[in-house]
Amino acid sequence: MPLRRKHRQTGEIGHQGKSPDHSPDSSEDKLFPDLQANLKKIRQTLGNSSDIGIREIPLGESQKNYIAILYTDGLADQNKIYESIMKTVAHLASKAAGQQDQQSSPFSDGKRLLAEISLYNQQSRTVNDFFTLFRSLLSGDTVILVDGSAEGLIAGTKGWKDRGVMETSAENVVRGPREAFSESFRTNTSLIRRKIKDPNLWLETMQIGRVTHTDVGIMYINGIANPEIVQEVRDRLNRIDVDSILESGYIEEFIQDTTFTPFPTIYNTERPDVIAAELLEGKVAILVDGTPFVLVVPALLISFLHASEDYYQRADISSFLRILRYLSVFISLLGPSIYIAVTTFHQEMLPTQLLFGLAAQREQIPFPAFVEALLMELTFEILREAGVRLPKNIGSAISIVGTLVIGQAAVEAGIISAAMVIVVAITAISSFVLPAFNMSIAFRMLRFPLMALAGSFGLFGIFVGVMALILHLCSLRSFGVPYMAPLAPLIPESQKDSILRLPHWLLSTRPRLLSKANRTRRPGNPPKKSRSEN
Amino acid sequence: MWKASVLGMKRIGALFVLFAFLTLLLSGCWNRRELNELAIAVAAGVDRVDDRYRLSVQVVVPGQVASKKAGGSQAPATLYTAEGDTIFEAARRMTQVSPRKIYFSHLRMFLIGESMARAGIAKFLDFLMRDHEFRTDFYLVTTKGATAEDTLKIMTPLESIPANKLFNSLQTSERVWSPSLTVTLDELINDLSNEGKHPILTGLEITGNREAGETPENVNAIKTDANLRFVGLAIFKVDKLIGWLNETESRGYRYIKGGVKSSVAFVPCGDKGKVTLETVRSHTKVTGKILGSKPEIEIKAFVEGNVGAVECRGLDLIQTKTIDELESKMEKKVEQLMKSVIAKVQEEYKVDIFGFGEAIRRSHPGFWRRHKEDWDDRFFPNLAVRIKVDYHIRRTGTLNNSFINDMKE
Numbered sequence: 009m010p011l012r013r014k015h016r017q018t019g020e021i022g023h024q025g026k027s028p029d030h031s032p033d034s035s036e037d038k039l040f041p042d043l044q045a046n047l048k049k050i051r052q053t054l055g056n057s058s059d060i061g062i063r064e065i066p067l068g069e070s071q072k073n074y075i076a077i078l079y080t081d082g083l084a085d086q087n088k089i090y091e092s093i094m095k096t097v098a099h100l101a102s103k104a105a106g107q108q109d110q111q112s113s114p115f116s117d118g119k120r121l122l123a124e125i126s127l128y129n130q131q132s133r134t135v136n137d138f139f140t141l142f143r144s145l146l147s148g149d150t151v152i153l154v155d156g157s158a159e160g161l162i163a164g165t166k167g168w169k170d171r172g173v174m175e176t177s178a179e180n181v182v183r184g185p186r187e188a189f190s191e192s193f194r195t196n197t198s199l200i201r202r203k204i205k206d207p208n209l210w211l212e213t214m215q216i217g218r219v220t221h222t223d224v225g226i227m228y229i230n231g232i233a234n235p236e237i238v239q240e241v242r243d244r245l246n247r248i249d250v251d252s253i254l255e256s257g258y259i260e261e262f263i264q265d266t267t268f269t270p271f272p273t274i275y276n277t278e279r280p281d282v283i284a285a286e287l288l289e290g291k292v293a294i295l296v297d298g299t300p301f302v303l304v305v306p307a308l309l310i311s312f313l314h315a316s317e318d319y320y321q322r323a324d325i326s327s328f329l330r331i332l333r334y335l336s337v338f339i340s341l342l343g344p345s346i347y348i349a350v351t352t353f354h355q356e357m358l359p360t361q362l363l364f365g366l367a368a369q370r371e372q373i374p375f376p377a378f379v380e381a382l383l384m385e386l387t388f389e390i391l392r393e394a395g396v397r398l399p400k401n402i403g404s405a406i407s408i409v410g411t412l413v414i415g416q417a418a419v420e421a422g423i424i425s426a427a428m429v430i431v432v433a434i435t436a437i438s439s440f441v442l443p444a445f446n447m448s449i450a451f452r453m454l455r456f457p458l459m460a461l462a463g464s465f466g467l468f469g470i471f472v473g474v475m476a477l478i479l480h481l482c483s484l485r486s487f488g489v490p491y492m493a494p495l496a497p498l499i500p501e502s503q504k505d506s507i508l509r510l511p512h513w514l515l516s517t518r519p520r521l522l523s524k525a526n527r528t529r530r531p532g533n534p535p536k537k538s539r540s541e542n
Numbered sequence: 543m544w545k546a547s548v549l550g551m552k553r554i555g556a557l558f559v560l561f562a563f564l565t566l567l568l569s570g571c572w573n574r575r576e577l578n579e580l581a582i583a584v585a586a587g588v589d590r591v592d593d594r595y596r597l598s599v600q601v602v603v604p605g606q607v608a609s610k611k612a613g614g615s616q617a618p619a620t621l622y623t624a625e626g627d628t629i630f631e632a633a634r635r636m637t638q639v640s641p642r643k644i645y646f647s648h649l650r651m652f653l654i655g656e657s658m659a660r661a662g663i664a665k666f667l668d669f670l671m672r673d674h675e676f677r678t679d680f681y682l683v684t685t686k687g688a689t690a691e692d693t694l695k696i697m698t699p700l701e702s703i704p705a706n707k708l709f710n711s712l713q714t715s716e717r718v719w720s721p722s723l724t725v726t727l728d729e730l731i732n733d734l735s736n737e738g739k740h741p742i743l744t745g746l747e748i749t750g751n752r753e754a755g756e757t758p759e760n761v762n763a764i765k766t767d768a769n770l771r772f773v774g775l776a777i778f779k780v781d782k783l784i785g786w787l788n789e790t791e792s793r794g795y796r797y798i799k800g801g802v803k804s805s806v807a808f809v810p811c812g813d814k815g816k817v818t819l820e821t822v823r824s825h826t827k828v829t830g831k832i833l834g835s836k837p838e839i840e841i842k843a844f845v846e847g848n849v850g851a852v853e854c855r856g857l858d859l860i861q862t863k864t865i866d867e868l869e870s871k872m873e874k875k876v877e878q879l880m881k882s883v884i885a886k887v888q889e890e891y892k893v894d895i896f897g898f899g900e901a902i903r904r905s906h907p908g909f910w911r912r913h914k915e916d917w918d919d920r921f922f923p924n925l926a927v928r929i930k931v932d933y934h935i936r937r938t939g940t941l942n943n944s945f946i947n948d949m950k951e
Contacts, residue, residue: 268554352574355582356647356677363582363648368608370577377576466574 037137043074043155050078053142060145065097067121075121076153083148085167092129093150093163100124122161125152131164143221170195179279179443181317188278193223193297196280200227200293203284208232214245222253223297227283232290232523237487241292241305256296256303263305265485270450273486275307282316290523292487306486306522308493310506312447313337318509326509333441334507340439341451344381345462345470347431352377353466365427372422378463380424384432385455387414392436489521581642584619585705587690588629588666589655595666596655597632598623598691599644600705607703617758618702621694629666630673646675650709652682652727653746655690659776659783664734670727678727681712684776684783686745693748696755696768708770712744715772720805720821721792722772734781737914738899741778742795745786747771779893787883794883797843797876798896800826806850807879809871815854819847819872819935830902832909839898839927845876848937852944859938873931880929894922 040046047062054060059081067073075097079089100121126132135141135151136159145151148166173195176188189196197211208230215221224245228238244263253259260274261267277283278300283293286304294303304311313333318326350357351366358366373380391414395406415433418424435455442448454477461469484491494502502519504510517527585600599622606618622640626632636644652670654663670676685693694704701707715722722744725733733741748768754760755768774792777785787795796802802824808816823846831838849859849868858864887895899917903910913921 268551351577355575355577355580355645356675360584360648360650363577364602364604365608367577367580367582367602367604371605373578376574463574 037139039136039138039141039153039158039160041156041158043076043153046153046160047076049138050141053138067097067100074155077150078145078153079150079165080146080148083146083168084150084165085148088129088165088167089150089163092165093125093152096124096128097121119154119157122152122154122159125161125163129163129165133162135160135162143215147221166194173199176278178445179277179282179316181315181320184317184320185279185281187280189280189300189302191298191300193225193295196295196300196302197225197227199280200283200287203280204229204287209287212242216245216248216250216259217253218249218251220252220254224253224259225295227287227293227295229287229290232288232518233292234290234522234524237306237489237522238292240487241294245294253296255299256294256301259294259296260303265487269480269484270453271309271481271484271491272312272444272446272450273307273484273491275304275311275444276301276446277304278302279316285316285319286311289518306489307491308486308489309481309491310495312444313442314509315443319512323509323511330507330509333443336438336441337451340435340442340448341455342458342470342474343435343438344385344431344455345458345473346467347428348377348381348459349462349466349470352463366425369425369427373425374423376463377428378459380428381432381459381463382456384414384418384424384428385435385459388432388436389452493521494519575643575645579642580645581622581640582648583644583646584648584703585651585653585694585708586646586649587653587655587685587694588658589689589691590658590661591625594625594627595629595632595658596623596625596689596691597629597636598694599633599636599640600694600703601640601644602703617697619704621691623691629669646673647677649676649680650705651712652680653690653693654682654684654743656685656687656783657689659684659743659778662781663778664781667727667731667734671731676727681709681724681726682730682743683708683712683725683746683772684743686747686773686776686786688748688752692752693746693770696748696752696770697758697760698770699761699766702761704770708746711770712772716803718804720796720802721774721789723775723792723796723799736897736900738894738901738903738910738917739897740780740893740895742895743776743778745773745776747773777887777891777893777895779891784893785891787886790879791883791886794879794881795895797824797845798826798828798841798880798883800824800843802845807872807875809868809875811852811857812854815852817849817853817857817868818851819868820850821845821847822936828896828898828901830898830905832902832906833926837902837906837909837921837925839901839925841880841927841929843876843880843929843931845872845931845933846936847872847933849935849939852946855946855949857944857947859943865935869933869935872933872935876931876933877929880931881927884927888923888925892923893918898922898925898927 040049043064047064050060050062061077061079061081061084063077064074065077067075077089077093077097122134131149135144140162141151141160144162148168150163150165151160152163153160170192171190173187173190175186187199189199201209206229210228210230212226214224214226216224226238226241226245241263245259248259248262250258250262256276260272260276264273266273275286283302283304287293291304291306294305296303314330315333318330321329351370355363370377375383391406391410395403398406415429419426419429439448439452442451458470458473461473463469465472482490482492482496490497493499494506499520501517505515513530516530518529520527581601582604583599583601587598587600589596589598600619601622602619603616606616622636622644624632624635624639626635633644671678696704698704698707701710712722712724716724723742725741725743730741730743733739747770748755749771750766750768752768755766760766760768773786774789775787775795776783777787793802793805796805802821805821806818807821808818811817825844827842829840829842831840852859884896887893894917899910899914899922902917903914910917
């Protein structure tokens with residue numbers, strides 16, 4: 009059941025292009041016919057901010073009719089302003105100078121000007137309220153106001169410095185595209201469009217955030233995505249009422265199905281190829297302006313364990329790597345707890361020679377195995393977190409401290425046994441195998457309660473803990489889809505691409521729960537045979 | 543809705559706090575023992591002293607066994623002994639001398655002192671079977687000519703833990719020489735409770751200077767003063783030791799029981815030479831028959847072997863005739879091995895350690911039911927045993943004919 013929140017149904021969130029936005033109190037918000045009055049209000053509202061450029065240009069024969077051009081410095085592209093606005097203004101001015109005899113009203117001059125500008129600028133639209141005016145102005149568009157008219161023009165001149173398309177930093181692959189999303193909304197949508205050139209790839213845009221007015225886009229392939237899920241996404245996004253959205257994480261927390269779970273029920277990625285693949289499976293992508301991390305719903309547990317590279321390498325390699333990854337999850341979750349349980353409760357399970365070795369190492373250790381493991385695991389988590397936050401050029405200090413001080417010195421001082429260092433190390437390495445950072449954090453957090461269970465009840469405690477974990481996982485839903493699908497409920501045909509990854513020519517259907525209408529990827533024959541039309 | 547979820551959160555929070563407090567009650571941590579709180583027992587021995595049990599336990603000193611700095615000043619193992627009216631009591635009384643509680647799960651050898659074996663072993667076996675710490679995969683042996691306690695005091699080279707030496711030595715000699723037999727607890731209990739079969743255990747004795755064997759000098763010299771050696775099999779009448787089989791007889795016994803994995807035997811050739819053959823595989827089938835009113839046992843043995851060593855001139859191993867001759871000689875030899883042990887047991891001990899009664903029970907349960915009471919006294923000593931050995935020579939090693947054939951006269 010989705011978490012319901014108190015929300016106000018306001019007009020703030022709407023669909024761009026379908027209807028113009030209205031502020032709640034639109035009657036008081038209308039533009040004045042008087043230019044100076046407009047400019048005064050604008051200056052006042054913006055607090056005379058220095059990055060707002062306001063140019064007043066006299067127009068016409070009498071030089072008394074002013075027009076005003078408003079833009080935000082740094083957000084608006086000066087070249088675009090020059091090309092599509094200034095040139096027109098200049099042209100019109102010279103034309104007016106040549107036709108001095110024909111007396112033209114300032115009002116008609118202004119009207120002509122706006123009409124001509126809108127001809128040169130393909131993203132222009134009229135504006136008659138301050139709310140729209142401010143929003144456009146502050147998102148990089150240029151506003152042209154004409155004296156004597158209560159209607160202005162917005163010309164699309166967005167163009168600011170961004171990072172450009174860079175290499176992926178969080179999800180690296182050996183084989184596969186290198187490009188990653190950037191902070192720019194438009195760049196991100198274009199990266200997806202470039203991969204799926206189909207008219208059915210639809211993008212719905214809305215703005216969320218009473219103060220930030222952040223662009224949020226819903227992207228899906230019409231006909232493949234389940235319309236019910238798309239509608240649910242729309243509904244949940246519409247329900248968000250908050251002042252700011254600074255990253256997709258804000259959205260994630262507002263629309264996720266369950267809050268009290270360590271497991272993420274919404275997938276995020278910075279890779280356009282992953283988004284393209286997910287869209288083609290019938291999922292819905294949520295793009296947020298200002299962050300390279302795009303959300304995908306519904307998210308299944310196994311998606312977090314799959315890497316995009318699984319589909320680029322050959323099937324046998326991918327299947328092997330996937331099995332390795334599942335094994336790593338198991339180790340990263342249970343490694344220390346099994347060690348604790350076996351060495352403090354079930355010594356009879358160890359081979360005799362190994363028992364002698366472990367017993368010899370533990371002779372001088374002052375702590376119980378559980379405390380020992382807890383110390384080391386906490387130390388590791390601290391090291392890891394420090395490694396993330398540290399400036400890159402002093403990062404090597406961490407590894408020195410980690411290996412020398414924690415590893416060697418602790419063992420030699422007889423505080424920690426060498427076997428425990430090995431267990432913690434292999435657990436740490438295993439947790440980094442997971443391609444999704446938020447999922448590996450989830451498993452790392454769950455390690456601690458499991459260790460406590462192991463320290464108190466041995467393997468019995470671990471089994472109870474794992475059982476509870478599995479029950480919890482099975483109870484989770486992501487936008488109506490069972491989190492554990494296709495393992496629970498077991499969907500036999502989806503097993504082709506869950507624990508193993510079979511060759512692409514065998515993956516003839518899309519996941520059943522996600523794409524109800526259009527499920528065929530390819531006719532289900534091996535590639536060598538002649539293809540028959542289904 | 544919103545209010546309800548807050549209430550739910552409160553309830554979850556309250557439960558969490560409750561559980562957190564409950565964990566305080568668990569601080570005792572049921573059955574939890576750190577590795578450095580264990581005294582890992584690897585061998586145990588029980589002797590009979592004035593109608594009481596004397597339990598000796600060989601405990602590993604882990605720091606001496608697995609430390610990187612090899613050759614510490616301490617012995618690799620230590621021996622604790624305690625006496626008690628029951629064996630369980632003795633085991634617990636041991637905490638008076640041991641700093642840690644004895645942990646029996648990794649027990650590898652259980653030695654039954656000869657005095658104990660003669661008095662009867664059944665009484666304390668129940669404890670070993672019942673106590674959850676004992677696994678049933680340790681080997682039981684009987685000491686010969688010494689107490690179990692003394693036997694466990696001997697220091698051994700190569701395997702610094704004596705229990706490991708015994709364990710490996712018993713396994714190896716069972717596998718490649720065959721006069722000894724590994725008997726685990728469950729097998730022994732089976733033999734004890736099985737009608738028509740008496741138990742057998744391997745014997746263990748101390749060779750050489752017993753006093754010197756107890757000091758570290760024993761392992762410092764290349765030739766050790768004292769050593770531990772397995773010697774033949776001990777015959778039990780139900781649960782009491784009544785006699786011993788020597789090495790040859792023990793091997794005969796192993797052939798009758800079948801499953802000799804590897805062994806060595808020789809047959810004469812030429813004037814004084816011998817041909818040694820290595821057994822590589824054997825199966826034996828024991829069937830019971832009733833002829834008239836008399837039970838009879840038929841043993842069919844199928845043995846495979848290789849030529850291992852030739853000492854005489856003129857043996858042409860390329861000819862199948864020679865191989866055939868060797869095979870028939872070996873058949874007689876193996877038959878002889880079996881016959882001698884059967885005869886000795888029939889005459890001297892009169893207990894059916896071979897399981898012949900069991901074979902009759904399987905083939906003729908009616909007859910067995912009528913006569914099982916007097917099987918050992920009336921039938922077994924006079925039981926006719928027909929033996930048929932089928933020996934096959936498969937390979938002759940890396941040579942055909944011996945170079946001795948070509949040697950100058």
